[in-house]
Amino acid sequence: MPNNLLAGKVGIISGALDHKSIAWKVAQKAHAEGARFVLTNAPLAMRMGEIKQLAEECGALIVPADATSVEELENLFSQATEHLGGKLDFVLHSIGMSPNIRKKKHYGELDYKFFQQTLDVSALSFHKMLAVAERQDALNEWGSVVALSYIAAQRAFLDYTDMTQAKAMLESIARSYGQRLGKLKKVRVNTISQSPTRTTAGNGIGGFDAFFEFADKMSPLGNAPAEACADYCVSLFSDLTRYVTMQNLMHDGGFSTTGISAEVVEMITQASGSGE
Numbered sequence: 034m035p036n037n038l039l040a041g042k043v044g045i046i047s048g049a050l051d052h053k054s055i056a057w058k059v060a061q062k063a064h065a066e067g068a069r070f071v072l073t074n075a076p077l078a079m080r081m082g083e084i085k086q087l088a089e090e091c092g093a094l095i096v097p098a099d100a101t102s103v104e105e106l107e108n109l110f111s112q113a114t115e116h117l118g119g120k121l122d123f124v125l126h127s128i129g130m131s132p133n134i135r136k137k138k139h140y141g142e143l144d145y146k147f148f149q150q151t152l153d154v155s156a157l158s159f160h161k162m163l164a165v166a167e168r169q170d171a172l173n174e175w176g177s178v179v180a181l182s183y184i185a186a187q188r189a190f191l192d193y194t195d196m197t198q199a200k201a202m203l204e205s206i207a208r209s210y211g212q213r214l215g216k217l218k219k220v221r222v223n224t225i226s227q228s229p230t231r232t233t234a235g236n237g238i239g240g241f242d243a244f245f246e247f248a249d250k251m252s253p254l255g256n257a258p259a260e261a262c263a264d265y266c267v268s269l270f271s272d273l274t275r276y277v278t279m280q281n282l283m284h285d286g287g288f289s290t291t292g293i294s295a296e297v298v299e300m301i302t303q304a305s306g307s308g309e
């Protein structure tokens with residue numbers, strides 16, 4: 034139920050490809066909470082995706098930008114502040130892509146050109162966004178920037194290959210830029226570490242169904258759905274979380290602090306045929 038948590042706030046939401054995207058749900062929830070925003074995605078993804086539908090629903094302008102291009106990000110931030118009539122209160126980075134995962138390369142055979150693209154698209158793009166925002170002085174005091182991460186930044190999940198390193202870098206950028214922008218502008222920067230979620234990016238990972246089921250069985254609350262992740266983003270954009278910054282915030286139904294669960298024990302017992 035909307036509470037006008039973002040009334041009067043303006044921002045940029047990246048990464049809404051289709052209705053399954055986490056960013057899609059963030060846009061719908063932010064709109065319901067009274068925010069106005071610009072939607073952005075890579076030009077190619079926009080042609081293939083359904084973003085126009087979302088823009089109509091939310092009354093949002095679309096500004097295409099490849100997040101690896103500083104020039105395109107400069108255009109994005111200047112068009113957004115012009116269109117929205119002033120500085121921004123929130124930015125969502127919801128961008129991830131690994132050519133190595135797309136080509137199904139295992140961890141021992143990663144292509145290093147692809148690896149660099151993974152880091153550029155999925156992590157450095159976050160630094161580029163923040164640096165452009167800083168140079169253009171595009172963020173309001175007490176603004177909030179959020180990027181989406183995954184627990185593979187802290188734990189080994191081999192099938193997540195080079196995205197593992199990309200997420201570790203993303204979280205590190207959030208801490209460093211959080212320190213810088215906190216001091217300069219009272220702007221907060223955080224990452225949300227989300228449960229496995231059935232989206233285009235998620236489904237591309239080898240063995241995703243097993244990842245998903247295992248995490249769901251391990252987490253006392255079950256996997257956090259995309260809608261709940263969007264609620265968490267809204268809370269971080271709102272004034273209710275003004276002193277939360279430089280954090281990697283687990284949004285995973287309790288997965289990250291669970292050792293083992295009864296459901297997983299049962300699954301293993303049944304599989305090994307040792308159940309009574």
Ligand code: NAI
Pocket residue numbers: 047048049050051053054055056074075078079098099100101126127128129130154181182183226227228229230231232233234235236
């Ligand atoms: P998605 O596939 O709907 O979104 C990924 C977005 O990245 C797409 O909209 C895509 O067009 C965009 N993108 C790719 N390259 C780009 C570029 N060069 N410039 C601009 N945009 C570009 O999938 P999802 O799951 O909503 O992903 C959003 C974020 O959530 C990603 O950072 C992902 O790693 C993260 N995440 C996803 C989880 C999952 O299981 N689906 C779990 C934890 C984090």
